[in-house]
Every structure is written in structure tokens, then in C-alpha cells.
Amino acid sequence: MRETPRRQPPQTILAAESQPPRFPPRSLSWFVWSLGALFYLIAFFQRLAPAVMTRELMQDFGISAAALGNLAAFYFYSYWLMQVPTGILADAWGPRRLLAAGALTASLGAVVFSLAPGPAWAAAGRLLIGAGVSVSFVTCLKLAAHWLPAGYFSTVSGILLVAGITGAVSAGVPLRILVDGFGWRAAMLGAAAATGALALAIWVLVRDDPVQRGYASYAASVTTSPKGSRPFEQLKEVLRSRNTRLLWFIPAGLVGPMLSFCGLWGVPYLTTHYGLSPAGAASLTSAMMFSWALGSPFVGRLSDRIGRRKPPMIVGHALAAAGWAVLLFVDGLPLWLLAILMTATGVLSASFNICWPLAKESVPLRSAGTVAGVVNMGIMLGPTLLQPAVGWMLDRRWQGAMADGVRTYDLGAYQAGFALMLGWMLVSWVLLFFVRETGCRQQR
Numbered sequence: 001m002r003e004t005p006r007r008q009p010p011q012t013i014l015a016a017e018s019q020p021p022r023f024p025p026r027s028l029s030w031f032v033w034s035l036g037a038l039f040y041l042i043a044f045f046q047r048l049a050p051a052v053m054t055r056e057l058m059q060d061f062g063i064s065a066a067a068l069g070n071l072a073a074f075y076f077y078s079y080w081l082m083q084v085p086t087g088i089l090a091d092a093w094g095p096r097r098l099l100a101a102g103a104l105t106a107s108l109g110a111v112v113f114s115l116a117p118g119p120a121w122a123a124a125g126r127l128l129i130g131a132g133v134s135v136s137f138v139t140c141l142k143l144a145a146h147w148l149p150a151g152y153f154s155t156v157s158g159i160l161l162v163a164g165i166t167g168a169v170s171a172g173v174p175l176r177i178l179v180d181g182f183g184w185r186a187a188m189l190g191a192a193a194a195t196g197a198l199a200l201a202i203w204v205l206v207r208d209d210p211v212q213r214g215y216a217s218y219a220a221s222v223t224t225s226p227k228g229s230r231p232f233e234q235l236k237e238v239l240r241s242r243n244t245r246l247l248w249f250i251p252a253g254l255v256g257p258m259l260s261f262c263g264l265w266g267v268p269y270l271t272t273h274y275g276l277s278p279a280g281a282a283s284l285t286s287a288m289m290f291s292w293a294l295g296s297p298f299v300g301r302l303s304d305r306i307g308r309r310k311p312p313m314i315v316g317h318a319l320a321a322a323g324w325a326v327l328l329f330v331d332g333l334p335l336w337l338l339a340i341l342m343t344a345t346g347v348l349s350a351s352f353n354i355c356w357p358l359a360k361e362s363v364p365l366r367s368a369g370t371v372a373g374v375v376n377m378g379i380m381l382g383p384t385l386l387q388p389a390v391g392w393m394l395d396r397r398w399q400g401a402m403a404d405g406v407r408t409y410d411l412g413a414y415q416a417g418f419a420l421m422l423g424w425m426l427v428s429w430v431l432l433f434f435v436r437e438t439g440c441r442q443q444r
Helices: 010-018 026-052 054-061 065-092 095-114 119-133 136-147 150-170 173-182 184-205 231-239 242-247 252-273 278-306 310-329 335-361 365-396 411-432
Strands: none
Touching: 026 054, 026 065, 026 095, 026 119, 026 136, 026 150, 026 173, 026 184, 026 252, 026 278, 054 065, 054 119, 054 252, 065 095, 065 119, 065 136, 065 231, 065 252, 065 365, 095 119, 095 136, 095 184, 136 150, 136 365, 150 173, 150 278, 150 335, 173 184, 173 278, 231 242, 231 365, 242 335, 242 365, 252 278, 252 310, 252 335, 252 365, 252 411, 278 310, 278 335, 310 335, 310 411, 335 365, 365 411
């Protein structure tokens, strides 16, 4: 005789139904966020890829240093222009659609770049790549605000830079080996295929908020825009903050020199004036980027521990500028000292990373995506202007020397170009003193 299942008392059912959903498993949160971080890794790879292909690009397209700087900077032109729209759309639409569309666009751009018959098509490819990957950073911060506890934000921004620098390192010696073995065009086609596969994975697996997976959201009560609010109202709210306006310019004083040197001009400078092979020079610039990444979680944690944002930024910025001055304007450093200085300057330059929690804390949390887009737009202004500006200065100081059909530049030419980088560092350091300290407390 079959036993009839016992019914639960009505009050038990009501209690179960009224129980709030739990937060997502931490492993699921990190997995969703890591897919966005992987796209940010690809963004850095594409950002720095021209650095180890300078000779091939100048030979294939028959271009000068200024033209090469401009070609590489087409990535930054679209990346820079897309930052504010990306921040607004991240708040209004959510990160999933932006990430998938961005990865697909970047994949298409890499195909165009790799198959380019001339510099115009190559520039179009770089423009598409920059536009596609421009959504990666802001959307990763937006995902973190929804999928991870608020106390993780500073750490997450540091880990995200580690992911980016991993991409930068892969654009050094590993990419150089692929270029030597298969050519730069085949290497870029491979990158296009990987980015396309990631676009599909993001669309299938990522969700904007844990609520869409049946879990509680870490941002449900604070990041939702008020009913009836409009994106441009949030933009105006963000721009009213003095910190936002200052942080639009200041971090570029460290990021611009780092990406201009490691992303384009460092390898030819080191091969010409220190006698290194392209692979050896790429190893040094990759080590500098890697130390930049390793320093980021440390400075973020230090800032959280002392409960202050400005002091670590001011000290780190000043010491980084001193390191750059020695690296770029003291001739004939021993190779061991050069490597130590590059590594130390990379770590100190990581102090810029504190700008992310500082900017977020300076505005209501509902505008986290918008403020991240505004600040990232300013940061990318550094390499956008400095990469072609250094190339322009190199051509102005060119003495007519050639090697294998490619222009070569003397030490004075490089130092004149690098002086532009140091000037931006010094101006941005002075502006740091006018930033308002938040004390690591979020404005609601």
C-alpha cells in the first residue's frame, strides 16, 4: 500500500517562499567576471602588438616613424572616443551585450588589419579593434559591482590590470616568436579567431546581474538608476565632481608614457642604443609591464589598509617620474641597472590604479559605469597623443640614417620625443594635490 506524502504546514511553505535568494557562489561570480577580464587581456595584447612588429610594418607599408605612430594610435583614437558612450551604455544596457558586440567587432578589425594591402586598410583595422575592445574595462568594473562584494572593488581593479598586463606580456616575446615563425599577418589572424570564439562564449555564459541566474545581486539596492533618469543626466552628475574632472587628466601622466614606451617606441630605442635584439628588447619591456601589473593589487590594498587614496598616488607618481627621468635621459646604463630601473618604475607606475576606486567613491554608485568611462577616456588620451607625438619628434630630429630601408634615430631624437612624456608626468603630479580625498568612503 503506497504511503501518501505528508503535506507541509502552510506556514512552512510561506516561510520558504519568503526566504530571500542567496548570493551567487563565489566561483560562479569569478567565472562570469573572468570572461570579461579575458577580453581585457586581448585588449592589451592588441594595444601593444605593434611594438614587436615595427620593422615589419614599416617595411610592408613603406612608412616613417611618424606614420607608424599614427597607425598604432588609430587603436587609441576609437578607444578614446568610445569611453563615455561605453560608460553610459554599461549603466543603461548592461555589460553582456556590450562585451559580446565589442569582442565581435575587435575580431573583425583584427581580420582587416592582418589582410590590409596598405596603410589605409591597416589603420581601418586598428580603428575597429580599438572600438571593439574599448568596452572591456568599463564593463568588467560594472560586472564586478554586480557579481562581487563592494569590498572587492579595489582588489578587482588591480587583478584586472594584471590580466591586461598578461596580455601585454603575450604581445612581447611570445608574439615576436610567432611573427618570426609565421609572419605578422598570420599571427594577427590567429588573434582574430580567438577573439571571435570569446565573443560567442560571453554571449552564452555571461549575465548582467546574478538576479538573472536566480541569485541575489550585490548591487541591487545601490546601482540601479532612479526611475526616469536619463544617461546624460548621469553624465552631468559625474562631470560635476571636481575629482572626475581632475582624474580625467592625471592618470594619463603615468599610463601614457608606459604604453607609449612599452607599446611602441621602447623596442626600437633599446635595440638601437643598447644593442639588444628585438626579442631581448621585448623581454625588457614585457618585464616592465609585468611589474606594473604586479604592483597594482599591492597599491590598491595599501590604499585600502591606510584608508587614504591621495598619499600613495602622490608618492608613487613622483618616484615613477624620477625613474623615467633616469631611464630616458641617463645614457649608457649597465644592462643590469637598466633592467632593475625598468622593473622598479613599472611597480611605481601602478599607483595610477588607485584612480578607479577614488573616482567611484567620488560620485553616486549608480553612476559607476559612467564615471569609469569618463576617467578611462582621459587615461587613454595619454597614449593616443603621445605615441604619434613621439614619432613626430623623431622624424623632426632624423639625421638621414637608414638600416634595411627603415629610418633609424639617434639618442638626441629619442630624448626629444621622450621629453614630451616626462612633461605630462610632471603636470599631472602637480594636479594630484588638488584632488579631494574620499577616505575610502563611497558617496551614496
